[in-house]
Amino acid sequence: MLVIKRILASFILLLLMTAELMAAEIRTDHDDLIIFGGKVITLDPKNPTAKAMLVSHGIIKALGTLDDLMIISPAAKKLNLQGKTLMPGFIDSHVHVHQLGTERVKANLVGAETVREMVKRLRSFYPNPTVDQWLFGQGWDEGKWASKGYPDRALLDEAFPNNPIYLQSLHGFSGTKKRPSITH
Numbered sequence: 001m002l003v004i005k006r007i008l009a010s011f012i013l014l015l016l017m018t019a020e021l022m023a024a025e026i027r028t029d030h031d032d033l034i035i036f037g038g039k040v041i042t043l044d045p046k047n048p049t050a051k052a053m054l055v056s057h058g059i060i061k062a063l064g065t066l067d068d069l070m071i072i073s074p075a076a077k078k079l080n081l082q083g084k085t086l087m088p089g090f091i092d093s094h095v096h097v098h099q100l101g102t103e104r105v106k107a108n109l110v111g112a113e114t115v116r117e118m119v120k121r122l123r124s125f126y127p128n129p130t131v132d133q134w135l136f137g138q139g140w141d142e143g144k145w146a147s148k149g150y151p152d153r154a155l156l157d158e159a160f161p162n163n164p165i166y167l168q169s170l171h172g173f174s175g176t177k178k179r180p181s182i183t184h
Contacts (some may be wrong), residue, residue, distance in 0.1 A: 032056045032073040036066040038081025043088055055084065093095060096172070103138070110139035115151050118161045118167065131162040142169040153178045 036052035039182040042063060050063035054073055069076070081172055112118045118137060120160035126135050140151065156165055156178050 029083075032061075032076035034066065034069045034073065034076045034080060035079045035081060035086060036069075038083050039085045041085060041087045099138075099172070105136060106168070107135070107137040108139055109137045110141075110170065112140050113144065115155045116168075118151060119155055122165070123159065126163075129160065129163050133163055135160060135163050135165045137165070137167040139170050140167060142171065142174040145169075150174065151176045 017119065033055045034052055035055065040050040040053045040063065042048055042050055047063070047096050052064060052066045052069050053060060054062040054064075054069045056073065062069055109118055109121055112121060118140065122135055122137055125137070126133070129135055142150070145151065151167060153176070156176075160178075167176040167177075169175060
């Protein structure tokens, strides 16, 4: 959950920084820009942070102090972070942050063409599930299954009688859920 919160916080910070850049009408693709006044995360283990960053024509050109970067580009526009942290961003036109954080806790069902194949992959991913433990899978292609019928719960019930299951489709538009069988 902490990883998801950090990813979400990074995404929100990136959006805020983008909005601030747009509001200031700063165009990094034509002008030099020095970002300073906060912590710049570099992802370089030898130099994990910097005090300022010079961007020229949309490319990071230098890291250092504001004074150092002013010598390199004295006419650069400036953006004061006001104590905020600048982190590397990810360029993605269509991102699902929740899926990014939860993919590692789901069985991979990409390419599964039968419920038997789904059961095999679930068993491999969850070799010894405890009673009432939720089992998650993701990636079955609802488009390919449409012509032959969607996953049926009978084999899932047989394989995992004491476990609720949720299997999300590849594109997230469909899902199959199953409750555990009640046995005495």
